[in-house]
Amino acid sequence: xxxxxxxxxxxxxxxxxxxxxxxxxxxxxxxxxxxxxxxxxxxxxxxxxxxxxxxxxxxxxxxxxxxxxxxxxxxxxxxxxxxxxxxxxxxxxxxxxxxxxxxxxxxxxxxxxxxxxxxxxxxxxxxxxxxxxxxxxxxxxxxxxxxxxxxxxxxxxxxxxxxxxxxxxxxxxxxxxxxxxxxxxxxxxxxxxxxxxxxxxxxxxxxxxxxxxxxxxxxxxxxxxxxxxxxxxxxxxxxxxxxxxxxxxxxxxxxxxxxxxxxxxxxxxxxxxxxxxxxxxxxxxxxxxxxxxxxxxxxxxxxxxxxxxxxxxxxxxxxxxxxxxxxxxxxxxxxxxxxxxxxxxxxxxxxxxxxxx
Numbered sequence: 001x002x003x004x005x006x007x008x009x010x011x012x013x014x015x016x017x018x019x020x021x022x023x024x025x026x027x028x029x030x031x032x033x034x035x036x037x038x039x040x041x042x043x044x045x046x047x048x049x050x051x052x053x054x055x056x057x058x059x060x061x062x063x064x065x066x067x068x069x070x071x072x073x074x075x076x077x078x079x080x081x082x083x084x085x086x087x088x089x090x091x092x093x094x095x096x097x098x099x100x101x102x103x104x105x106x107x108x109x110x111x112x113x114x115x116x117x118x119x120x121x122x123x124x125x126x127x128x129x130x131x132x133x134x135x136x137x138x139x140x141x142x143x144x145x146x147x148x149x150x151x152x153x154x155x156x157x158x159x160x161x162x163x164x165x166x167x168x169x170x171x172x173x174x175x176x177x178x179x180x181x182x183x184x185x186x187x188x189x190x191x192x193x194x195x196x197x198x199x200x201x202x203x204x205x206x207x208x209x210x211x212x213x214x215x216x217x218x219x220x221x222x223x224x225x226x227x228x229x230x231x232x233x234x235x236x237x238x239x240x241x242x243x244x245x246x247x248x249x250x251x252x253x254x255x256x257x258x259x260x261x262x263x264x265x266x267x268x269x270x271x272x273x274x275x276x277x278x279x280x281x282x283x284x285x286x287x288x289x290x291x292x293x294x295x296x297x298x299x300x301x302x303x304x305x306x307x308x309x310x311x312x313x314x315x316x317x318x319x320x321x322x323x324x325x326x327x328x329x330x331x332x333x334x335x336x337x338x339x340x341x342x343x344x345x346x347x348x349x350x351x352x353x354x355x356x357x
Contacts, residue, residue, distance in 0.1 A: 001013065001014045001016060001097045001100065001101075002014060002033075004113075004116060005112060005113045005114055005116070006114070007029070007114050007115065007116065007117045008114060008115075009029075009117065010031045011029040011030060011031055011117045012030075012031060012032065013029070013030045013031070013032065013033055014027055014028070014029060014030070014100065014120070015027070015028040015029075015030045015037070015038065015041045016028075016093055016096055016097070016100070017041075017042075017045055018092050018093060018096055019139070019143070020056075020092065021142070021172060021179075022135070022139045022142035022143050022172070023092070023132050023134070023135060023139045023142075024128055024139040024140070024142070024143045025096060025124055025127050025128055025139065026045055026048075026124065027100075027120050027121070027123065027124045028041045028044070029117040029120055033060060033061070033062050034062060035061070035062045035065035035067045035068055036067070037062070038062040038063065038065075038068060039067050039068055039071050042055075042068075042071060043071070046075060051075035051076065051077055052077060053077070053078065054077065054078040054079070054080060055072065055077055055078070055079050055080070056080045056082065056089075056090060057079070057080075057081060057082065057090070058081070058082050058087075058090060059081050059082065059084055063079075063081065064081070081256070082256075083239055083256050083257050083258040083261065084211075084255065084256075084257065084261075085209070085211060085261065086257075086258040086260070086261065088258075089237065089239075089258070096127075099127070100123065100127075103123050103126070103127075104116050104119070104120075104123060107119040107122065107123055125150075127139070128140045129147075129148060129150075133182075134178065134179055134182045135175040135178055135179060136175065136178055137171060137175060141171065142168060142171050142172060142175065143168060144168065145165050145166050145167060145168045145171065146163065146164070146165045146166075147163070149163070198259055198262075198264075199238075199259070200231050200234075200240055200259070200262065200264065201231065201234075202231050202232065202233070202234065203230060203231060204230070204231045204264060205227075205228050205229070205230055205245065205264070205265040206227065206228070206229050206230075206231060206240075206242060206262045206263060206264055206265060207225035207226065207227035207228060207229065207262070207263045207265060208225060208226050208227060208229055208242060208255075208257050208261055208262055208263075209224065209225060209226070209261045209262075209263075210222075210223055210224060210225055210226040225263060227244075227245070227265070228244075228245045228265055229242040229243060229244060229245060229253075230242065230243060230244075230245045232254075235256060237258075238258060238259040238260075239256055239257070239258055239259070240256065240257055240258075240259065240262065241254065241255070241256050242254070242255060242256075242257055242262070243255075
């Protein structure tokens with residue numbers, strides 16, 4: 001997370017690691033987002049807890065570097081990269097960042113906020129000893145099997161019966177059902193505001209949303225999509241692997257994208273093209289009567305009856321001549337006075353009556 005205000009030691013970023021099951025958090029202050037600092041932070045985590053089975057991360061250059069991949073290979077870690085510009089795929093870390101920022105704001109003592117690195121470990125301890133809403137337990141208890149005590153003094157003697165130890169595996173088995181219930185509720189709430197998801201097949205031609213490129217000029221005319229791309233693999237979580245379709249590209253472009261970032265490419269003349277081109281170039285009034293829709297014919301008669309009734313009600317001679325059914329609009333039409341002149345008919349009648357008197 002960052003960049004933040006640079007501390008006296010030069011730290012500007014927070015490297016956050018969170019366990020997917022226990023929600024245990026480890027925070028490290030780093031100076032930059034280069035691969036060297038990221039690998040060093042992961043090595044410290046591994047020395048303390050051991051190598052995890054899988055690491056889920058975004059597509060930052062520090063995680064896609066060769067040194068990070070070598071570190072994962074050396075410890076036998078599976079590395080999964082999220083879809084680009086889709087932070088929902090790494091929701092645990094994003095939710096942690098939303099909690100971490102206000103906690104750092106309340107913990108710092110320097111007016112300029114340059115001492116946040118001194119309070120980072122205390123913030124980490126507070127997060128790990130707070131009951132998590134999803135699990136109903138503290139991350140520390142799920143990891144070690146007991147509740148830690150800090151600064152109790154002599155009052156600790158009054159609560160010694162609460163210092164019990166349970167096997168962490170028993171606690172973790174008990175919270176799995178709570179996690180599944182919460183995930184189901186979150187999914188129902190999320191799906192309640194959205195339509196049914198689209199699905200693509202292998203071989204479909206798609207376009208992917210392209211980020212705006214900072215050039216110092218206006219970005220309004222930049223292309224919104226990148227492609228064409230072809231779907232080569234269907235991944236879990238509505239995610240697809242795509243690659244470039246053009247053979248003239250020097251390098252093969254392969255990436256993963258969420259379904260919300262893709263758009264299917266279709267031919268313009270897929271539906272009803274034969275019917276449209278069969279009557280192309282023929283005026284509407286010259287088409288055969290048998291090809292005319294009876295509903296459209298009835299609607300034209302109704303329109304003529306309405307117009308005829310209006311003309312009779314106004315007492316004018318601007319009625320249209322009835323045209324034979326099947327003929328196009330505009331055939332046998334008589335010119336009518338503009339509509340704005342109807343307001344003066346009453347005045348003309350009054351003047352004629354006054355002249356007779």
